[in-house]
Amino acid sequence: MSLYDEICKNMCKVLEIRFAVMVNKRERKISECKTQTIPLESDEQKMKMLLMETTLDLSMRKEFDNSFGKISAIVSVRENTTMITIPYPED
Numbered sequence: 001m002s003l004y005d006e007i008c009k010n011m012c013k014v015l016e017i018r019f020a021v022m023v024n025k026r027e028r029k030i031s032e033c034k035t036q037t038i039p040l041e042s043d044e045q046k047m048k049m050l051l052m053e054t055t056l057d058l059s060m061r062k063e064f065d066n067s068f069g070k071i072s073a074i075v076s077v078r079e080n081t082t083m084i085t086i087p088y089p090e091d
Contacts, residue, residue, distance in 0.1 A: 004031035007088075022088060027055045039080075054085055 001009075004022045011020035012033040021032040029051060061071055074085040 002031065005033075007031070008033040021051070023051050023055055025055065025059075027052045054083075058085055058087055 008020045008022055008031045011017055012035050018036040019032070019034045019038045022030050024030050027048070058071065058074065061074070065071070071087055073087075076083040076085070
């Protein structure tokens, strides 16, 4: 089991986390775990779009690292779910 798999597995142990995914800078999924079916699971194209949007959002926000410091997390509260994006340094 890779470090990324272990991190995702541990995140899914947290109460109410239904899905955890780790994505590299090239928007590729490198690890995931889920405790329930998620809404986009059956639509691979939409899932790719979500991962691309999330990666782009994180990348664009780095423009302000010098002013505000590095991002620890981005929280998106939606009507049906809450998404938390946590940057993870790549090798």
